[in-house]
Amino acid sequence: MTSIKLKVNGAPQQVDVDPDTPLLWVLRDHLGMTGTKFGCGIAQCGACTVHINGAATRSCIIPAASADGLDITTIEGLSENGDHPLQALWYELNVPQCGYCQSGILMAAAGLLASNSNPSDADIDAAVSNICRCGTYPRVRAAIHRAAAALRAGGEA
Amino acid sequence: MSDNTANTVVLGRRRFLVTSSVLAGGMLLGMGELARASAQGPWAPDKAAPREISPWIEITAEDEVIIRVPTPEIGNGAMTQIAMNITEELGCDWAKVSVEFSSMHRNHAEGGVYTRGFLPWFGGHGTSEERMQYNLQLGASARERLRAAAAQRWQVPVTEISAENSVLSHAASGRRASYGELAAAAAGINLLVEPALKPQDQWSFLGKATPAKLHIPAVARGEAVFGIDVKVPGMVHAALQQAPLHGGRLKSHKPEAVLKMPGVRAVVVLDPAQTVGTPVEDKSTWGFSTNQLQHGVAVIADHYWQAKKALEALPCEWEGPEGKAWDNSEEIYAATAALHADDPGKVLRESGDVASVTGGRVVEQSYSTPYGENAMMEPLSGTALVTAEGAEVWCPTQDMVQAYWVTIDETGLAPEKVLMHQTLVGGRFGRGTQADEVRVPVAVARAYPGVPVKTIWSREECFAQGRYRTPLNTRFRAVLGEDGYPQAVTSRVCYTGTHPMFHLNLGYDDMPYFTSGIIPNVHMSASNLPVNIMNGAYRGPCYNSHVFTVETFIDECAVAAGIDPLEYRLHLMSQWDKSWSDCLRVAAEKAGWGQQLPAGEGLGIAISNWPAGAMREAGTVLCTAARVAVSKAGKLSVKQVDVSFDCGRVGNADAVRAQIEGATIFGMNTTLNEELMIENGRAADLNFDRYPMLRMGDDLPQINVHFEALSGHPRMNIIGEAGVGPIAPAIGNAIYQATGKRLRSTPFRKHDLSWS
Numbered sequence: 001m002t003s004i005k006l007k008v009n010g011a012p013q014q015v016d017v018d019p020d021t022p023l024l025w026v027l028r029d030h031l032g033m034t035g036t037k038f039g040c041g042i043a044q045c046g047a048c049t050v051h052i053n054g055a056a057t058r059s060c061i062i063p064a065a066s067a068d069g070l071d072i073t074t075i076e077g078l079s080e081n082g083d084h085p086l087q088a089l090w091y092e093l094n095v096p097q098c099g100y101c102q103s104g105i106l107m108a109a110a111g112l113l114a115s116n117s118n119p120s121d122a123d124i125d126a127a128v129s130n131i132c133r134c135g136t137y138p139r140v141r142a143a144i145h146r147a148a149a150a151l152r153a154g155g156e157a
Numbered sequence: 158m159s160d161n162t163a164n165t166v167v168l169g170r171r172r173f174l175v176t177s178s179v180l181a182g183g184m185l186l187g188m189g190e191l192a193r194a195s196a197q198g199p200w201a202p203d204k205a206a207p208r209e210i211s212p213w214i215e216i217t218a219e220d221e222v223i224i225r226v227p228t229p230e231i232g233n234g235a236m237t238q239i240a241m242n243i244t245e246e247l248g249c250d251w252a253k254v255s256v257e258f259s260s261m262h263r264n265h266a267e268g269g270v271y272t273r274g275f276l277p278w279f280g281g282h283g284t285s286e287e288r289m290q291y292n293l294q295l296g297a298s299a300r301e302r303l304r305a306a307a308a309q310r311w312q313v314p315v316t317e318i319s320a321e322n323s324v325l326s327h328a329a330s331g332r333r334a335s336y337g338e339l340a341a342a343a344a345g346i347n348l349l350v351e352p353a354l355k356p357q358d359q360w361s362f363l364g365k366a367t368p369a370k371l372h373i374p375a376v377a378r379g380e381a382v383f384g385i386d387v388k389v390p391g392m393v394h395a396a397l398q399q400a401p402l403h404g405g406r407l408k409s410h411k412p413e414a415v416l417k418m419p420g421v422r423a424v425v426v427l428d429p430a431q432t433v434g435t436p437v438e439d440k441s442t443w444g445f446s447t448n449q450l451q452h453g454v455a456v457i458a459d460h461y462w463q464a465k466k467a468l469e470a471l472p473c474e475w476e477g478p479e480g481k482a483w484d485n486s487e488e489i490y491a492a493t494a495a496l497h498a499d500d501p502g503k504v505l506r507e508s509g510d511v512a513s514v515t516g517g518r519v520v521e522q523s524y525s526t527p528y529g530e531n532a533m534m535e536p537l538s539g540t541a542l543v544t545a546e547g548a549e550v551w552c553p554t555q556d557m558v559q560a561y562w563v564t565i566d567e568t569g570l571a572p573e574k575v576l577m578h579q580t581l582v583g584g585r586f587g588r589g590t591q592a593d594e595v596r597v598p599v600a601v602a603r604a605y606p607g608v609p610v611k612t613i614w615s616r617e618e619c620f621a622q623g624r625y626r627t628p629l630n631t632r633f634r635a636v637l638g639e640d641g642y643p644q645a646v647t648s649r650v651c652y653t654g655t656h657p658m659f660h661l662n663l664g665y666d667d668m669p670y671f672t673s674g675i676i677p678n679v680h681m682s683a684s685n686l687p688v689n690i691m692n693g694a695y696r697g698p699c700y701n702s703h704v705f706t707v708e709t710f711i712d713e714c715a716v717a718a719g720i721d722p723l724e725y726r727l728h729l730m731s732q733w734d735k736s737w738s739d740c741l742r743v744a745a746e747k748a749g750w751g752q753q754l755p756a757g758e759g760l761g762i763a764i765s766n767w768p769a770g771a772m773r774e775a776g777t778v779l780c781t782a783a784r785v786a787v788s789k790a791g792k793l794s795v796k797q798v799d800v801s802f803d804c805g806r807v808g809n810a811d812a813v814r815a816q817i818e819g820a821t822i823f824g825m826n827t828t829l830n831e832e833l834m835i836e837n838g839r840a841a842d843l844n845f846d847r848y849p850m851l852r853m854g855d856d857l858p859q860i861n862v863h864f865e866a867l868s869g870h871p872r873m874n875i876i877g878e879a880g881v882g883p884i885a886p887a888i889g890n891a892i893y894q895a896t897g898k899r900l901r902s903t904p905f906r907k908h909d910l911s912w913s
Contacts (some may be wrong), residue, residue: 001419018419021462029394029460034386035379037583039534040616044845047534075379082378090377094369094811097819098232099376100383100535100583125854131845133534133584134232135822137853138860139815 004068008033009077019065024048026064027074035075035103039131046130049104049111050074056111056127075103078110085147086110093143097134105130109144117152119144199372199382200551200578201225201257204266208341210299212263212270213292214243220323220337222249225259227271229555230372231582231589232819233877234812237370238284239292241808245363246296246354249336250323256371258579261561265572272558284808284873290354297352299343306342307334357806357871367811372581384553384580385538389609392540393422395601396464397612398471399453399622402838403655404478404689406452411472415456420463424471425604427453427597433569441562441592447656447693448563448593451622455601461613477838483688486835489653490525493686494630496651497523502682506666509678514636514645520717521634524706525902528833529626530619530840530848531695535583537614539598544606547574550599553582555589563592567599586823587694588624617843624693625833625840627660628653631706641718642728645678646671650703652685654692660685664703664882667771669733670711676729690835696820697878700767701827704882705889705903708763712890713899722890723750723762734773736803739866740764740780743801747863748782754894757912758786758796761890763883767875777804777874780866781821781883783858785891791911795825795858795888801865802879805872813876814862820880821860826851828885829905849906 002019005012008031015030022041027033027050036059039047043058050059051073059072078084086109089095096102105128112119112127119127124144132140201223209215215223224243230236240256259271273291300320307325308315311332319326326333357364375381400406412424429450439445454473458464483489496502539552541564548568554560561577568575582589598612614622631650635643652660666672666681695701715725723745730737741764745751748760762782769776779802786794800817807813830849834841842848851857889900896912 018460018463018466020466021460025460025462029462032388033379034382034388037383037534038385038536038613040845042616042844042846045534045850078379082374087377091369091373094367094373094815096232096370096373096376097234097815098230098534098582098584099372099381100533100581102376103379106377125852129852129854131534131850131852133532133586133823133850135819135826135851136815137822137851137857138818141853 002065004064006067007071009073015064017064019063021064023059023062023064023067026067027059033074033076037100037103039101039104044131045101046108047101047104049107049130051107051111054114056108075107078106084110085150086113086143089143089146093139093146095136095139095143097136101130101132105132105140109140113144113148113151117148119148199257199581201259203260203262203576208344210302210340210344211295212267213295214247214299216336216340218337218340220253220335222247222254222323222336223257224254225257225271227259227264227557229258229557229579229582230370231555231585233816234370234809236372237368238808238812240371241363241368242284242289242292243296245360246293247300248320248322251362251366251368253323254371258557261557261577262573262575265561284875286872289873293354294351297354298348301348301352302343302346303336303339305346305348306339310339310342363808364806367809370812381581383535383583384551385535385583385613387540387551387580387611389540389542389551392609392611393457393459394461394464395455395457395610395612396461396468397453397455397597397601397614397618398468398473399427399451399618400475401621402475402477402482402689403691405475407454408474408476410454410474415467415471418463418467418470420459421456421467422459423457423605425455425457425601427451427455427600431600432567435562435566436569436571439562439566440558442556442559443591445563445566447658448591448596450567450596450600455612457601457605457610465615478689481689482838483690483835484838486527489686489688489835490527490628490630493628493651493653494523496684496686497632497649500684502649502684504680504682505662506671506679506681508674509645511645511647511678511680514678517644518637518717519634520637520714522710522713522901523630523632524709525628525630526702526705527628527903528835529695529827529831530623530833531586531588532848532850533584533586533588536616536619537588537594538612539595540609540611541598541602542609543568543599543603547576548599549576550595551578551580552595552598553580553589554592554595555582555585556592559590559592560595563596564599567596568603586696587698590694591624593624620833620840620843620848623833623840624691626695626701627692627699629699629702633706633710635714637714637718641720643676643714646676648681650683652683652699653688654685655687655689656692657685659692659694659698661699662703663768664700664765664770665707668707668765669737669770670707670729672771673733675732696823697767697881700765700878701824701881704763704765705828705885708765708883708886709889709901712761712886712893726762726764736774736778736866736868737764739868740778740801740803743863743866744780744782744799747801747861748784748797748799750782757788757895758784759891759894759896760784761887761892761894763886763890765879765882767879767882774868774870775872775874777802777876777879779879779883781880781887783884783887783891785888785895787892787895787910787912789912791909793892793905793910794856798858798860798884798887799863800861800880801863803866803868804874804876805868805870807867808873810864816876817862817880818860820877821884822851822857824881824884825888827881828888828903832904832907
């Protein structure tokens with residue numbers, strides 16, 4: 001057991017945990033934040049994507065021991081009231097099907113928009129390499145472009 | 158609902174009672190509320206709510222309309238569609254509608270109050286005719302009772318009350334009341350006569366509004382509760398390994414090697430001999446033969462990661478199944494193909510006399526598709542609490558009735574002692590229809606009684622213990638007449654699998670080519686190679702392969718006859734339901750059929766129907782045209798896909814569009830990428846590093862969904878499966894046009910497409 005300190009969605013957290021426990025399971029199992037999803041455990045699918053110190057990162061292969069001191073944003077903290085432009089467009093454009101992979105996709109997309117307010121299709125391809133078995137990709141792409149336009153027009157990231 | 162549920166409260170749950178009493182305002186709670194309060198999710202209470210209008214509909218004083226559906230939400234929007242159907246007749250404000258998953262416990266207690274119509278509890282069927290009628294009637298009945306309540310309160314004739322947008326009003330007096338204000342009164346009213354339904358042409362919501370799915374806001378905020386997200390106070394976690402060779406047994410294991418590892422509580426053994434069996438008549442959807450417990454072990458620990466690590470450290474020795482353990486894909490597929498010669502087969506369809514047709518040009522080919530894994534993004538999981546007196550299960554099943562009865566079968570408990578709560582479902586695509594994945598967590602929890610246990614399959618365990626896409630090998634032989642069209646077709650499909658119930662012939666012998674009489678002599682048969690490796694339902698079971706085999710073969714006949722493949726199909730459909738020709742024409746026209754394409758590009762087309770190809774004005778006809786470019790080096794790019802379809806009418810056009818887009822991409826992955834390799838008797842591909850999945854960067858096509866071929870027939874047939882069929886042959890036929898190479902097996906990534 002080791003004790004680590006994290007900042008999660010702005011709140012300080014201290015967790016006693018086996019040091020090799022992946023950050024994903026620290027969030028889900030120890031902190032009860034189940035918005036971040038388990039998909040593959042080998043950083044292939046992206047369902048576990050969170051922001052670490054602002055950058056979209058796959059949390060399933062980051063051991064707790066090396067997560068000490070990190071500033072983490074999860075889907076639950078993406079916006080105050082669920083009103084990030086991406087979240088609003090996810091509903092407006094009926095993006096998800098089953099929805100399971102979508103928090104990871106949203107976090108990857110939000111990470112992209114935080115650093116690039118006018119992403120090209122190639123930028124989206126590179127930043128959002130998550131797997132969606134339902135095949136929502138066309139709507140994901142459309143929603144990211146719309147969200148980028150909204151942000152450029154004065155919305156907040 | 159009463160003492161039987163109180164019995165299921167176990168010692169360890171006393172403290173939840175305190176929690177839930179606080180949550181529920183200190184009311185005396187039955188088991189149903191206990192569960193609801195202790196593990197919050199989108200599931201309905203297990204007994205009647207005080208002010209509900211019917212078991213399906215509750216309207217709160219604040220005007221919220223809660224609709225309780227028996228249909229899981231697997232991503233196809235069936236949950237939302239049912240709420241839309243009820244809304245049409247209820248006349249409520251859609252913004253006030255929310256949905257809960259109905260209680261199978263209550264369903265049993267109240268004589269099947271939620272399970273009406275064909276496969277009513279099954280995730281795919283939101284709009285089947287019988288259920289549509291029933292749901293519309295529920296809405297109409299509730300509306301009429303609200304009107305009657307308003308008429309009573311205002312002492313005016315009920316005919317003068319209008320009900321619209323969650324408001325009741327009386328024009329002459331100007332009186333108005335919200336549905337919520339009159340819901341309690343309406344709940345006490347019995348109608349002497351059920352109201353007639355509106356004719357379809359008077360619908361104001363269905364077919365017009367295109368709302369997003371109701372669970373999306375929760376998904377987008379990370380608040381949606383999938384099976385793996387369930388939280389029950391006091392819950393512990395289990396990691397699972399079942400016999401690596403399907404049908405194998407645990408020979409020995411050493412629990413003492415891991416019991417002292419951090420957090421570990423127990424090592425439990427799964428043994429099918431422990432299954433108690435249902436104590437009453439089985440009312441499950443599919444029975445129990447496809448969902449037997451497999452031999453295995455599970456480690457139970459405080460946290461999942463602790464359980465997983467201990468499981469990996471647990472010494473286990475396994476022994477193979479009784480009977481033959483098949484070793485690898487090549488061996489299996491060769492034995493399957495050998496059935497063409499060695500097995501008499503079972504005749505599926507016979508007309509005319511194929512032997513009487515001699516001479517003429519012969520087209521004869523074999524086509525095959527391999528094992529595949531459902532690869533749903535949410536790994537399998539389930540949470541269960543089992544005691545001697547009762548069981549409570551939280552699970553992401555595709556079929557609530559099946560999950561309920563499998564729990565009964567596994568525990569031997571009476572149905573009234575079982576509570577089951579439906580969560581959201583992270584995909585499944587058929588993997589969640591049989592509830593073997595519900596039986597496992599129930600068995601694990603039974604071995605650790607009195608404590609809620611969440612069992613999670615690792616991704617590797619999901620792949621290793623799949624119920625895979627059924628491989629098949631189909632041979633066709635056509636004798637063409639002088640006009641180039643088949644005078645006789647002989648065909649045999651050879652399936653590979655343990656479970657023949659998944660060997661569906663939809664999209665094979667029911668295709669109009671073979672049923673309409675246009676080909677006068679037809680003989681079609683089926684064989685099966687039983688193997689120990691388990692197969693199951695994979696989105697559009699077998700249809701997803703048959704459409705590839707049939708529509709590639711028809712294309713080969715057209716080429717042999719020297720006739721344009723579109724014209725060829727139109728002729729073969731000329732004696733059949735016009736919908737097929739309409740779909741062909743619309744997709745072809747939108748795709749630019751007939752235009753000159755640059756070298757290395759091609760356009761292919763294919764058509765089918767799920768699930769009723771042999772019937773007129775039935776099922777969903779769907780036609781896909783694909784345009785591809787293939788580089789000389791053989792790199793394939795699918796540039797554009799045009800889809801036309803006829804499911805009769807659509808209730809939510811955008812939802813239908815989304816399903817067809819998704820099915821097209823799903824089918825593309827099946828076609829281009831998927832082959833689960835079997836090596837050393839087991840799946841060799843155990844995660845996404847070895848099982849490629851299409852991603853946004855994979856040069857995906859522009860997908861256009863066209864509504865012009867809709868016939869307007871009053872059915873609203875299911876839409877989720879049809880689209881996974883024609884995409885494979887459409888791409889394959891396009892590749893032939895582009896390169897002259899004919900692909901007769903999937904996945905296409907394993908073929909050399911280079912040309913010069």
